[in-house]
Amino acid sequence: MRVLLTAAASVTAAGAAVWAERLLTRSRPETRYGRYARWVHPAGRWRAAPLNRVAGSRLLRLLGERVPPVAFVSDITDVVYVNYVVDARRLAPLVPAGLELQRVGERGDLAVLTFLGYRHGHLGPARLGRWRRLLPSPLQSNWRLYVRHARTGMTGVHFLSTAIGRTPHALGARLLAEGLPMHVLGRASRLVTADGRIDLRLDPGRGTAPDATARLVPLPERPVDGPWRSAFADYEEMLAHCVPQDRALSVQPWRGRLVRQEISLGIPLERCVPLSGTVTSAAAGALVDEAEPFAFLVPFVRFRFEGETYEPL
Template sequence: MTRLPPQPQQPTRLTHNRFVHPRPGLPGRWLARLVSSPRLLAARRAVLSRLPFMVLQSEVEQVVYLNWLVDATAAARYAPPGVRLWQRDGKTLFTVLTYAHRHFGPAAAGPLRRLYPSPLQSNWRFYVDQLPGGARAGRVVLFVKNTLDSAIYALGSRFFSDALPSHLAARFVHRREDRAIRTEIVPGAGSAPALRSTVRPAATRTLPASFAGCFDSWESAVAFLCLQDSAISHVEDAGRIAHAGIDLPIDLAAVQPLEAVIGECNLPMLRELGVPPGECAQPFCFLVPAVPFRVLWERLL
Protein backbone atom coordinates (compact mmCIF):
# COMPACT_ATOMS: atom_id res chain seq x y z
CA MET A 1 0.00 0.00 0.00
CA THR A 2 1.08 3.62 -0.51
CA ARG A 3 2.85 5.02 2.53
CA LEU A 4 1.22 8.08 4.01
CA PRO A 5 3.23 11.25 4.64
CA PRO A 6 4.88 11.70 8.05
CA GLN A 7 2.60 12.58 10.93
CA PRO A 8 2.64 16.18 12.15
CA GLN A 9 5.17 17.01 14.84
CA GLN A 10 3.81 16.41 18.31
CA PRO A 11 4.39 18.62 21.33
CA THR A 12 7.59 17.72 23.16
CA ARG A 13 5.92 17.52 26.58
CA LEU A 14 3.78 14.45 27.11
CA THR A 15 2.05 14.00 30.44
CA HIS A 16 -0.17 10.93 30.00
CA ASN A 17 2.26 8.81 32.04
CA ARG A 18 2.28 11.09 35.08
CA PHE A 19 1.46 9.09 38.21
CA VAL A 20 -1.41 10.00 40.53
CA HIS A 21 -2.29 7.68 43.41
CA PRO A 22 -5.89 6.36 43.29
CA ARG A 23 -6.59 7.31 46.88
CA PRO A 24 -6.43 11.01 47.74
CA GLY A 25 -4.59 12.07 50.84
CA LEU A 26 -1.10 12.77 52.12
CA PRO A 27 0.33 9.21 51.85
CA GLY A 28 -0.74 8.92 48.20
CA ARG A 29 0.67 12.34 47.31
CA TRP A 30 3.94 11.52 49.10
CA LEU A 31 4.34 8.22 47.26
CA ALA A 32 3.59 9.90 43.91
CA ARG A 33 6.26 12.51 44.57
CA LEU A 34 8.77 9.88 45.66
CA VAL A 35 8.49 7.70 42.55
CA SER A 36 8.47 10.78 40.28
CA SER A 37 11.44 12.57 41.86
CA PRO A 38 13.88 13.55 39.05
CA ARG A 39 16.84 13.42 41.45
CA LEU A 40 16.05 9.95 42.71
CA LEU A 41 15.36 8.68 39.19
CA ALA A 42 18.62 10.15 37.89
CA ALA A 43 20.52 8.51 40.75
CA ARG A 44 18.87 5.17 40.02
CA ARG A 45 19.79 5.42 36.33
CA ALA A 46 23.39 6.26 37.18
CA VAL A 47 23.69 3.18 39.41
CA LEU A 48 21.73 0.60 37.39
CA SER A 49 23.30 1.61 34.06
CA ARG A 50 26.58 0.22 35.42
CA LEU A 51 25.06 -3.11 36.44
CA PRO A 52 23.83 -6.07 34.35
CA PHE A 53 20.12 -5.91 33.61
CA MET A 54 18.00 -8.11 35.88
CA VAL A 55 15.87 -10.24 33.53
CA LEU A 56 12.24 -10.47 34.70
CA GLN A 57 10.02 -13.46 34.09
CA SER A 58 6.40 -14.52 34.43
CA GLU A 59 3.91 -16.99 33.01
CA VAL A 60 0.96 -14.90 31.92
CA GLU A 61 -2.53 -16.28 31.49
CA GLN A 62 -5.90 -15.27 30.09
CA VAL A 63 -4.49 -12.58 27.81
CA VAL A 64 -7.43 -10.70 26.28
CA TYR A 65 -6.67 -8.43 23.30
CA LEU A 66 -9.11 -5.62 22.46
CA ASN A 67 -8.18 -3.85 19.21
CA TRP A 68 -9.54 -0.78 17.42
CA LEU A 69 -8.64 1.24 14.35
CA VAL A 70 -8.47 4.86 15.52
CA ASP A 71 -7.78 8.25 14.02
CA ALA A 72 -4.01 8.52 13.35
CA THR A 73 -3.89 12.28 13.91
CA ALA A 74 -5.58 11.96 17.31
CA ALA A 75 -3.23 9.10 18.27
CA ALA A 76 -0.12 11.07 17.24
CA ARG A 77 -0.40 13.22 20.36
CA TYR A 78 0.64 10.17 22.39
CA ALA A 79 3.83 9.60 20.37
CA PRO A 80 7.15 11.09 21.54
CA PRO A 81 9.01 13.37 19.11
CA GLY A 82 10.66 11.42 16.32
CA VAL A 83 8.37 8.39 16.70
CA ARG A 84 5.96 7.67 13.87
CA LEU A 85 3.06 5.31 14.39
CA TRP A 86 2.01 2.61 11.95
CA GLN A 87 -0.95 3.79 9.89
CA ARG A 88 -3.10 3.04 6.88
CA ASP A 89 -5.55 5.44 5.23
CA GLY A 90 -5.49 7.84 8.17
CA LYS A 91 -6.05 5.11 10.78
CA THR A 92 -3.72 3.48 13.27
CA LEU A 93 -4.08 0.47 15.58
CA PHE A 94 -4.78 0.79 19.28
CA THR A 95 -4.69 -2.28 21.54
CA VAL A 96 -5.64 -2.94 25.14
CA LEU A 97 -4.40 -6.28 26.41
CA THR A 98 -5.16 -7.45 29.92
CA TYR A 99 -3.81 -10.53 31.65
CA ALA A 100 -2.90 -12.27 34.88
CA HIS A 101 0.73 -12.78 35.82
CA ARG A 102 1.95 -15.93 37.49
CA HIS A 103 4.79 -15.12 39.90
CA PHE A 104 6.30 -12.07 38.24
CA GLY A 105 9.88 -11.58 39.39
CA PRO A 106 13.59 -11.95 38.60
CA ALA A 107 14.40 -14.95 36.41
CA ALA A 108 17.53 -15.47 38.51
CA ALA A 109 15.32 -16.40 41.48
CA GLY A 110 14.69 -19.79 39.84
CA PRO A 111 12.28 -21.98 41.82
CA LEU A 112 11.99 -19.26 44.46
CA ARG A 113 10.12 -17.13 41.95
CA ARG A 114 6.98 -19.05 42.95
CA LEU A 115 7.06 -16.96 46.14
CA TYR A 116 6.53 -13.78 44.14
CA PRO A 117 2.99 -12.34 43.77
CA SER A 118 0.82 -12.67 40.66
CA PRO A 119 -0.61 -9.24 39.82
CA LEU A 120 -3.13 -8.30 37.16
CA GLN A 121 -1.86 -6.01 34.41
CA SER A 122 -3.28 -4.09 31.46
CA ASN A 123 -1.09 -2.64 28.68
CA TRP A 124 -2.43 0.05 26.31
CA ARG A 125 -0.37 0.52 23.20
CA PHE A 126 0.11 1.68 19.63
CA TYR A 127 2.29 0.12 16.93
CA VAL A 128 5.46 1.89 15.81
CA ASP A 129 6.58 2.35 12.22
CA GLN A 130 9.64 4.56 12.74
CA LEU A 131 11.97 5.32 15.65
CA PRO A 132 13.86 8.61 16.18
CA GLY A 133 16.53 9.19 13.57
CA GLY A 134 14.46 7.55 10.86
CA ALA A 135 15.23 3.95 11.87
CA ARG A 136 12.63 1.37 10.87
CA ALA A 137 10.95 0.07 14.00
CA GLY A 138 10.39 -3.60 13.20
CA ARG A 139 8.13 -5.28 15.76
CA VAL A 140 7.94 -2.43 18.29
CA VAL A 141 5.00 -1.13 20.33
CA LEU A 142 4.57 2.19 22.12
CA PHE A 143 3.21 1.86 25.65
CA VAL A 144 0.95 4.76 26.61
CA LYS A 145 -0.80 3.32 29.67
CA ASN A 146 0.16 0.38 31.89
CA THR A 147 -1.98 -0.46 34.90
CA LEU A 148 -1.51 -2.91 37.76
CA ASP A 149 -3.64 -3.97 40.71
CA SER A 150 -0.62 -4.15 43.04
CA ALA A 151 0.84 -1.06 44.71
CA ILE A 152 4.20 -2.81 45.16
CA TYR A 153 4.50 -3.61 41.45
CA ALA A 154 3.09 -0.31 40.21
CA LEU A 155 5.35 1.82 42.41
CA GLY A 156 8.29 -0.53 41.83
CA SER A 157 7.91 -0.22 38.06
CA ARG A 158 7.89 3.55 38.44
CA PHE A 159 11.08 3.61 40.47
CA PHE A 160 13.12 0.82 38.85
CA SER A 161 12.04 0.97 35.20
CA ASP A 162 11.81 3.67 32.56
CA ALA A 163 10.15 1.48 29.93
CA LEU A 164 7.11 0.45 31.97
CA PRO A 165 5.83 3.41 33.99
CA SER A 166 2.70 1.90 35.52
CA HIS A 167 -0.46 3.27 37.10
CA LEU A 168 -2.30 1.83 40.09
CA ALA A 169 -5.99 1.00 39.83
CA ALA A 170 -8.35 1.58 42.72
CA ARG A 171 -10.16 -1.60 41.61
CA PHE A 172 -9.08 -4.15 39.01
CA VAL A 173 -11.05 -7.24 37.97
CA HIS A 174 -10.04 -9.71 35.25
CA ARG A 175 -11.66 -13.11 35.64
CA ARG A 176 -13.77 -15.80 34.03
CA GLU A 177 -17.48 -15.78 34.68
CA ASP A 178 -19.02 -18.90 33.13
CA ARG A 179 -17.71 -18.83 29.52
CA ALA A 180 -17.10 -15.08 29.50
CA ILE A 181 -14.14 -13.01 30.73
CA ARG A 182 -14.99 -9.79 32.54
CA THR A 183 -12.48 -6.96 32.90
CA GLU A 184 -12.98 -3.81 34.92
CA ILE A 185 -10.45 -1.10 35.78
CA VAL A 186 -11.64 1.64 38.13
CA PRO A 187 -9.15 4.52 38.48
CA GLY A 188 -10.58 6.12 41.60
CA ALA A 189 -8.85 9.49 42.03
CA GLY A 190 -5.71 8.23 40.29
CA SER A 191 -4.13 8.29 36.85
CA ALA A 192 -5.06 4.75 35.78
CA PRO A 193 -7.37 4.59 32.74
CA ALA A 194 -10.95 3.36 33.04
CA LEU A 195 -12.12 0.21 31.31
CA ARG A 196 -15.10 -2.11 31.42
CA SER A 197 -15.48 -5.04 29.04
CA THR A 198 -16.94 -8.52 28.81
CA VAL A 199 -15.92 -10.92 26.05
CA ARG A 200 -16.92 -14.48 25.21
CA PRO A 201 -15.82 -17.15 22.71
CA ALA A 202 -16.73 -16.43 19.10
CA ALA A 203 -17.97 -19.10 16.71
CA THR A 204 -15.61 -18.22 13.84
CA ARG A 205 -12.32 -16.50 13.12
CA THR A 206 -13.79 -13.54 11.31
CA LEU A 207 -11.84 -10.40 10.48
CA PRO A 208 -13.99 -7.27 10.96
CA ALA A 209 -14.73 -5.36 7.77
CA SER A 210 -12.89 -2.29 9.12
CA PHE A 211 -9.68 -4.36 9.46
CA ALA A 212 -9.96 -5.96 6.02
CA GLY A 213 -8.28 -2.98 4.38
CA CYS A 214 -5.19 -3.50 6.56
CA PHE A 215 -4.81 -7.29 6.69
CA ASP A 216 -5.38 -10.20 4.32
CA SER A 217 -6.85 -12.52 6.95
CA TRP A 218 -7.75 -13.07 10.60
CA GLU A 219 -4.45 -14.96 11.02
CA SER A 220 -2.28 -12.17 9.58
CA ALA A 221 -3.99 -9.58 11.77
CA VAL A 222 -3.44 -11.67 14.91
CA ALA A 223 0.22 -12.23 14.00
CA PHE A 224 0.80 -8.49 13.58
CA LEU A 225 -1.00 -7.64 16.83
CA CYS A 226 0.66 -10.37 18.92
CA LEU A 227 4.26 -10.76 17.81
CA GLN A 228 6.51 -8.02 19.17
CA ASP A 229 10.06 -8.13 20.46
CA SER A 230 10.44 -4.69 22.05
CA ALA A 231 8.52 -1.75 23.49
CA ILE A 232 9.19 1.95 23.94
CA SER A 233 7.83 4.54 26.34
CA HIS A 234 8.28 8.27 26.81
CA VAL A 235 10.37 9.20 29.89
CA GLU A 236 8.93 12.52 30.96
CA ASP A 237 11.50 13.66 33.53
CA ALA A 238 14.44 12.85 31.21
CA GLY A 239 12.80 13.97 27.96
CA ARG A 240 13.97 10.73 26.33
CA ILE A 241 12.62 7.38 25.14
CA ALA A 242 13.09 4.12 27.02
CA HIS A 243 13.43 0.96 24.93
CA ALA A 244 12.98 -2.52 26.39
CA GLY A 245 13.42 -5.96 24.85
CA ILE A 246 10.70 -8.53 25.50
CA ASP A 247 10.30 -12.23 24.80
CA LEU A 248 6.69 -13.27 24.22
CA PRO A 249 6.67 -16.50 22.17
CA ILE A 250 2.96 -16.72 21.39
CA ASP A 251 1.74 -19.87 19.65
CA LEU A 252 -0.56 -18.40 17.01
CA ALA A 253 -2.33 -21.73 16.56
CA ALA A 254 -3.51 -21.50 20.18
CA VAL A 255 -5.08 -18.03 19.81
CA GLN A 256 -8.86 -18.15 20.23
CA PRO A 257 -11.42 -15.75 18.67
CA LEU A 258 -13.60 -13.69 20.97
CA GLU A 259 -16.52 -11.34 20.62
CA ALA A 260 -17.51 -8.46 22.86
CA VAL A 261 -20.79 -8.77 24.71
CA ILE A 262 -23.05 -6.00 23.40
CA GLY A 263 -23.16 -3.05 25.76
CA GLU A 264 -20.31 -4.40 27.87
CA CYS A 265 -17.30 -2.56 26.45
CA ASN A 266 -16.67 0.94 27.75
CA LEU A 267 -13.35 2.74 27.33
CA PRO A 268 -13.50 6.56 27.61
CA MET A 269 -10.11 7.05 25.90
CA LEU A 270 -11.62 5.88 22.60
CA ARG A 271 -13.59 9.12 22.36
CA GLU A 272 -10.31 11.05 22.36
CA LEU A 273 -9.10 8.81 19.53
CA GLY A 274 -12.03 9.55 17.26
CA VAL A 275 -13.79 6.19 17.47
CA PRO A 276 -17.52 6.51 16.68
CA PRO A 277 -19.76 5.46 19.60
CA GLY A 278 -21.13 2.47 17.70
CA GLU A 279 -17.63 1.06 17.14
CA CYS A 280 -16.36 1.52 20.71
CA ALA A 281 -18.30 -1.54 21.89
CA GLN A 282 -17.24 -3.68 18.93
CA PRO A 283 -13.47 -4.27 19.14
CA PHE A 284 -11.64 -6.94 17.21
CA CYS A 285 -10.78 -9.26 20.08
CA PHE A 286 -9.12 -12.59 20.80
CA LEU A 287 -7.58 -14.62 23.60
CA VAL A 288 -4.08 -15.98 24.19
CA PRO A 289 -4.68 -18.65 26.86
CA ALA A 290 -1.13 -18.68 28.26
CA VAL A 291 2.40 -17.68 27.29
CA PRO A 292 5.78 -17.33 29.04
CA PHE A 293 6.96 -13.74 29.29
CA ARG A 294 10.37 -12.16 29.89
CA VAL A 295 11.80 -8.65 29.97
CA LEU A 296 15.31 -9.04 28.54
CA TRP A 297 16.91 -5.59 28.58
CA GLU A 298 16.20 -1.89 28.91
CA ARG A 299 17.99 1.27 27.81
CA LEU A 300 17.42 4.96 27.13
CA LEU A 301 17.60 6.11 23.52
Protein backbone atom coordinates in the same frame (compact mmCIF):
# COMPACT_ATOMS: atom_id res chain seq x y z
CA MET B 1 28.39 21.41 67.55
CA ARG B 2 28.15 18.05 65.82
CA VAL B 3 24.35 18.25 65.98
CA LEU B 4 24.43 21.70 64.39
CA LEU B 5 26.75 20.52 61.61
CA THR B 6 24.51 17.50 60.96
CA ALA B 7 21.42 19.71 60.82
CA ALA B 8 23.14 22.16 58.48
CA ALA B 9 24.22 19.31 56.21
CA SER B 10 20.65 17.96 56.12
CA VAL B 11 19.27 21.38 55.21
CA THR B 12 21.89 21.77 52.50
CA ALA B 13 21.14 18.31 51.07
CA ALA B 14 17.39 19.00 51.11
CA GLY B 15 17.92 22.30 49.35
CA ALA B 16 20.11 20.66 46.72
CA ALA B 17 17.45 17.99 46.12
CA VAL B 18 14.74 20.63 45.67
CA TRP B 19 16.96 22.58 43.27
CA ALA B 20 17.77 19.42 41.30
CA GLU B 21 14.08 18.49 41.13
CA ARG B 22 13.16 21.87 39.69
CA LEU B 23 16.00 21.74 37.17
CA LEU B 24 15.08 18.24 36.03
CA THR B 25 11.42 19.18 35.66
CA ARG B 26 12.42 21.74 33.03
CA SER B 27 14.05 19.09 30.84
CA ARG B 28 11.45 16.42 31.71
CA PRO B 29 8.14 18.33 31.75
CA GLU B 30 4.79 16.76 32.48
CA THR B 31 3.18 15.11 29.46
CA ARG B 32 -0.33 13.91 28.70
CA TYR B 33 0.74 10.27 28.41
CA GLY B 34 3.89 8.29 29.11
CA ARG B 35 6.27 8.11 32.05
CA TYR B 36 5.99 11.82 32.82
CA ALA B 37 2.21 11.98 32.82
CA ARG B 38 0.47 13.08 36.01
CA TRP B 39 0.46 10.29 38.62
CA VAL B 40 -2.12 10.03 41.38
CA HIS B 41 -2.51 7.05 43.70
CA PRO B 42 -6.12 5.88 44.23
CA ALA B 43 -5.80 5.81 48.04
CA GLY B 44 -7.14 8.54 50.30
CA ARG B 45 -5.52 11.95 50.22
CA TRP B 46 -3.18 11.59 53.20
CA ARG B 47 -1.90 8.16 52.25
CA ALA B 48 -1.57 9.08 48.57
CA ALA B 49 0.39 12.32 49.07
CA PRO B 50 3.84 10.80 49.84
CA LEU B 51 3.38 8.14 47.14
CA ASN B 52 2.51 10.82 44.59
CA ARG B 53 5.68 12.72 45.47
CA VAL B 54 7.84 9.62 45.07
CA ALA B 55 6.23 8.60 41.77
CA GLY B 56 6.49 12.13 40.39
CA SER B 57 10.10 12.73 41.38
CA ARG B 58 12.41 13.36 38.44
CA LEU B 59 15.43 13.02 40.71
CA LEU B 60 14.49 9.53 41.87
CA ARG B 61 13.89 8.48 38.28
CA LEU B 62 17.29 9.88 37.30
CA LEU B 63 18.86 7.73 40.02
CA GLY B 64 16.76 4.76 38.85
CA GLU B 65 18.25 5.05 35.37
CA ARG B 66 21.60 4.11 36.89
CA VAL B 67 20.31 0.81 38.28
CA PRO B 68 21.25 -2.10 35.98
CA PRO B 69 18.15 -3.82 34.52
CA VAL B 70 17.24 -7.27 35.81
CA ALA B 71 15.65 -10.07 33.77
CA PHE B 72 12.05 -10.63 34.90
CA VAL B 73 9.80 -13.63 34.22
CA SER B 74 6.06 -14.20 34.53
CA ASP B 75 3.68 -17.02 33.54
CA ILE B 76 0.81 -14.90 32.28
CA THR B 77 -2.68 -16.31 31.76
CA ASP B 78 -5.69 -15.21 29.72
CA VAL B 79 -4.39 -12.10 28.00
CA VAL B 80 -7.28 -10.05 26.63
CA TYR B 81 -6.38 -7.80 23.68
CA VAL B 82 -8.89 -5.01 23.01
CA ASN B 83 -8.08 -3.19 19.77
CA TYR B 84 -9.28 -0.17 17.81
CA VAL B 85 -8.57 0.87 14.22
CA VAL B 86 -8.28 4.66 14.30
CA ASP B 87 -7.54 7.50 11.89
CA ALA B 88 -3.73 7.79 12.04
CA ARG B 89 -3.98 11.58 12.27
CA ARG B 90 -5.67 11.19 15.64
CA LEU B 91 -2.94 8.96 17.12
CA ALA B 92 0.20 10.41 15.48
CA PRO B 93 0.46 13.38 17.92
CA LEU B 94 0.74 10.89 20.79
CA VAL B 95 3.99 9.43 19.42
CA PRO B 96 7.13 11.12 20.81
CA ALA B 97 9.59 12.81 18.47
CA GLY B 98 12.13 10.28 17.20
CA LEU B 99 9.49 7.60 16.64
CA GLU B 100 6.77 7.30 14.03
CA LEU B 101 3.42 5.56 13.97
CA GLN B 102 3.08 2.24 12.18
CA ARG B 103 0.36 2.95 9.66
CA VAL B 104 -1.98 0.34 8.21
CA GLY B 105 -4.68 0.18 5.57
CA GLU B 106 -4.43 0.45 1.80
CA ARG B 107 -3.70 4.19 1.93
CA GLY B 108 -1.66 4.06 5.13
CA ASP B 109 -4.10 6.41 6.80
CA LEU B 110 -5.06 4.17 9.73
CA ALA B 111 -3.34 2.92 12.88
CA VAL B 112 -4.14 0.57 15.77
CA LEU B 113 -4.47 1.26 19.48
CA THR B 114 -4.53 -1.76 21.81
CA PHE B 115 -5.04 -2.23 25.50
CA LEU B 116 -4.35 -5.50 27.26
CA GLY B 117 -5.67 -6.94 30.50
CA TYR B 118 -4.02 -9.98 32.08
CA ARG B 119 -2.94 -11.60 35.31
CA HIS B 120 0.71 -12.21 36.00
CA GLY B 121 1.95 -15.57 37.17
CA HIS B 122 4.41 -14.81 39.98
CA LEU B 123 6.14 -11.87 38.33
CA GLY B 124 9.72 -11.57 39.57
CA PRO B 125 13.44 -11.79 38.81
CA ALA B 126 14.39 -14.82 36.73
CA ARG B 127 17.35 -15.48 39.04
CA LEU B 128 14.95 -16.49 41.83
CA GLY B 129 14.20 -19.74 40.03
CA ARG B 130 11.55 -21.83 41.77
CA TRP B 131 11.38 -19.32 44.64
CA ARG B 132 9.57 -16.99 42.27
CA ARG B 133 6.36 -18.92 43.01
CA LEU B 134 6.23 -17.17 46.39
CA LEU B 135 5.75 -13.80 44.69
CA PRO B 136 2.28 -12.28 44.00
CA SER B 137 0.43 -12.38 40.68
CA PRO B 138 -1.12 -8.93 40.16
CA LEU B 139 -3.46 -7.93 37.37
CA GLN B 140 -1.93 -5.54 34.82
CA SER B 141 -3.10 -3.50 31.84
CA ASN B 142 -0.96 -2.03 29.03
CA TRP B 143 -2.16 0.69 26.63
CA ARG B 144 -0.01 0.86 23.52
CA LEU B 145 0.56 2.17 20.04
CA TYR B 146 2.58 0.41 17.33
CA VAL B 147 5.62 2.46 16.34
CA ARG B 148 8.81 2.45 14.29
CA HIS B 149 12.22 4.06 14.78
CA ALA B 150 12.84 5.69 11.41
CA ARG B 151 16.65 5.68 11.52
CA THR B 152 17.11 1.98 12.33
CA GLY B 153 13.81 0.60 11.08
CA MET B 154 13.18 -1.12 14.43
CA THR B 155 9.53 -1.70 15.24
CA GLY B 156 7.81 -2.18 18.56
CA VAL B 157 5.15 -0.81 20.86
CA HIS B 158 5.07 2.51 22.68
CA PHE B 159 3.18 2.52 25.96
CA LEU B 160 0.87 5.46 26.51
CA SER B 161 -0.03 4.12 29.92
CA THR B 162 0.29 0.97 32.00
CA ALA B 163 -1.43 0.08 35.25
CA ILE B 164 -1.19 -2.63 37.87
CA GLY B 165 -3.04 -3.64 41.00
CA ARG B 166 -0.14 -3.35 43.45
CA THR B 167 1.59 -0.17 44.60
CA PRO B 168 5.13 -1.62 45.06
CA HIS B 169 5.12 -2.96 41.51
CA ALA B 170 3.87 0.36 40.14
CA LEU B 171 6.49 2.43 41.95
CA GLY B 172 9.27 0.02 40.99
CA ALA B 173 8.37 0.22 37.30
CA ARG B 174 7.83 3.97 37.50
CA LEU B 175 11.29 4.62 38.92
CA LEU B 176 13.34 1.94 37.18
CA ALA B 177 11.82 1.21 33.75
CA GLU B 178 11.85 4.05 31.22
CA GLY B 179 9.25 2.51 28.91
CA LEU B 180 6.65 1.63 31.56
CA PRO B 181 4.49 4.58 32.68
CA MET B 182 2.94 2.52 35.48
CA HIS B 183 -0.09 3.69 37.47
CA VAL B 184 -2.01 1.98 40.29
CA LEU B 185 -5.48 0.55 39.79
CA GLY B 186 -8.01 1.21 42.53
CA ARG B 187 -9.71 -2.10 41.82
CA ALA B 188 -8.99 -4.71 39.19
CA SER B 189 -10.64 -8.03 38.46
CA ARG B 190 -10.70 -10.62 35.72
CA LEU B 191 -13.06 -13.56 35.84
CA VAL B 192 -12.88 -16.46 33.39
CA THR B 193 -15.81 -18.88 33.66
CA ALA B 194 -15.89 -22.56 32.75
CA ASP B 195 -17.64 -21.81 29.45
CA GLY B 196 -14.93 -19.29 28.49
CA ARG B 197 -16.73 -16.04 29.30
CA ILE B 198 -14.38 -13.26 30.42
CA ASP B 199 -15.33 -10.35 32.68
CA LEU B 200 -12.60 -7.72 32.93
CA ARG B 201 -12.76 -4.64 35.13
CA LEU B 202 -10.12 -1.92 35.45
CA ASP B 203 -11.20 0.70 37.99
CA PRO B 204 -8.84 3.64 38.64
CA GLY B 205 -10.76 4.83 41.70
CA ARG B 206 -9.36 8.26 42.55
CA GLY B 207 -6.12 7.56 40.70
CA THR B 208 -4.82 8.20 37.20
CA ALA B 209 -4.88 4.63 35.86
CA PRO B 210 -7.00 4.03 32.72
CA ASP B 211 -10.45 2.48 33.08
CA ALA B 212 -12.22 -0.32 31.22
CA THR B 213 -15.03 -2.82 31.63
CA ALA B 214 -15.43 -5.75 29.25
CA ARG B 215 -17.76 -8.75 29.00
CA LEU B 216 -16.54 -11.10 26.29
CA VAL B 217 -17.22 -14.62 25.03
CA PRO B 218 -15.15 -16.76 22.65
CA LEU B 219 -16.28 -17.19 19.05
CA PRO B 220 -16.40 -20.70 17.53
CA GLU B 221 -14.25 -19.60 14.58
CA ARG B 222 -12.33 -16.60 13.31
CA PRO B 223 -14.58 -13.93 11.83
CA VAL B 224 -14.39 -12.91 8.19
CA ASP B 225 -15.50 -9.36 8.91
CA GLY B 226 -15.33 -6.82 11.72
CA PRO B 227 -13.95 -3.40 12.69
CA TRP B 228 -10.45 -4.62 11.72
CA ARG B 229 -11.51 -5.11 8.09
CA SER B 230 -10.90 -1.47 7.13
CA ALA B 231 -7.17 -1.91 7.80
CA PHE B 232 -6.37 -5.58 7.15
CA ALA B 233 -7.10 -8.04 4.35
CA ASP B 234 -8.02 -10.83 6.76
CA TYR B 235 -8.01 -11.79 10.43
CA GLU B 236 -4.57 -13.42 10.25
CA GLU B 237 -3.02 -10.21 8.89
CA MET B 238 -4.52 -8.30 11.82
CA LEU B 239 -3.06 -10.79 14.32
CA ALA B 240 0.33 -10.61 12.61
CA HIS B 241 0.33 -6.85 13.23
CA CYS B 242 -0.91 -6.84 16.83
CA VAL B 243 0.68 -9.93 18.41
CA PRO B 244 4.41 -10.34 17.50
CA GLN B 245 5.58 -7.24 19.37
CA ASP B 246 8.63 -8.19 21.44
CA ARG B 247 10.06 -4.70 21.90
CA ALA B 248 8.94 -1.52 23.67
CA LEU B 249 10.31 1.78 22.38
CA SER B 250 10.47 5.15 24.14
CA VAL B 251 12.76 8.18 23.97
CA GLN B 252 14.85 10.35 26.27
CA PRO B 253 15.11 13.62 24.33
CA TRP B 254 17.23 15.24 27.08
CA ARG B 255 19.91 12.64 26.26
CA GLY B 256 19.15 12.35 22.57
CA ARG B 257 18.63 8.61 22.76
CA LEU B 258 16.14 5.86 22.05
CA VAL B 259 15.31 3.41 24.84
CA ARG B 260 14.38 -0.11 23.84
CA GLN B 261 13.17 -2.80 26.19
CA GLU B 262 13.53 -6.27 24.75
CA ILE B 263 11.00 -8.87 25.84
CA SER B 264 10.32 -12.46 24.83
CA LEU B 265 6.73 -13.64 24.29
CA GLY B 266 6.76 -16.11 21.40
CA ILE B 267 2.97 -16.21 20.93
CA PRO B 268 1.82 -18.58 18.13
CA LEU B 269 -0.89 -16.80 16.15
CA GLU B 270 -2.95 -19.99 15.92
CA ARG B 271 -3.49 -19.86 19.69
CA CYS B 272 -5.31 -16.54 19.54
CA VAL B 273 -9.03 -16.94 20.27
CA PRO B 274 -11.44 -14.35 18.78
CA LEU B 275 -13.84 -12.75 21.26
CA SER B 276 -17.17 -10.99 20.99
CA GLY B 277 -18.96 -8.79 23.50
CA THR B 278 -19.08 -5.31 24.98
CA VAL B 279 -16.28 -2.98 26.01
CA THR B 280 -16.72 0.39 27.72
CA SER B 281 -13.84 2.70 28.55
CA ALA B 282 -13.67 6.46 29.02
CA ALA B 283 -9.87 6.29 28.67
CA ALA B 284 -10.15 4.54 25.30
CA GLY B 285 -12.93 6.86 24.16
CA ALA B 286 -10.70 9.89 24.72
CA LEU B 287 -8.18 8.36 22.31
CA VAL B 288 -10.26 6.64 19.64
CA ASP B 289 -13.48 8.68 19.59
CA GLU B 290 -16.19 6.40 18.15
CA ALA B 291 -13.97 3.61 16.80
CA GLU B 292 -15.47 0.19 17.46
CA PRO B 293 -13.47 -2.29 19.59
CA PHE B 294 -12.61 -5.85 18.61
CA ALA B 295 -10.96 -8.35 20.92
CA PHE B 296 -9.14 -11.65 21.10
CA LEU B 297 -7.60 -13.84 23.78
CA VAL B 298 -4.21 -15.46 24.25
CA PRO B 299 -4.67 -18.21 26.89
CA PHE B 300 -1.04 -18.36 28.11
CA VAL B 301 2.14 -16.34 27.65
CA ARG B 302 5.59 -17.07 29.04
CA PHE B 303 6.81 -13.51 29.52
CA ARG B 304 10.47 -12.67 29.91
CA PHE B 305 11.93 -9.18 30.13
CA GLU B 306 15.41 -9.47 28.66
CA GLY B 307 16.85 -6.01 29.31
CA GLU B 308 16.97 -2.34 28.43
CA THR B 309 19.37 -0.86 25.90
CA TYR B 310 19.93 2.51 24.23
CA GLU B 311 20.44 3.84 20.71
CA PRO B 312 21.13 7.36 19.43
CA LEU B 313 17.93 9.03 18.21
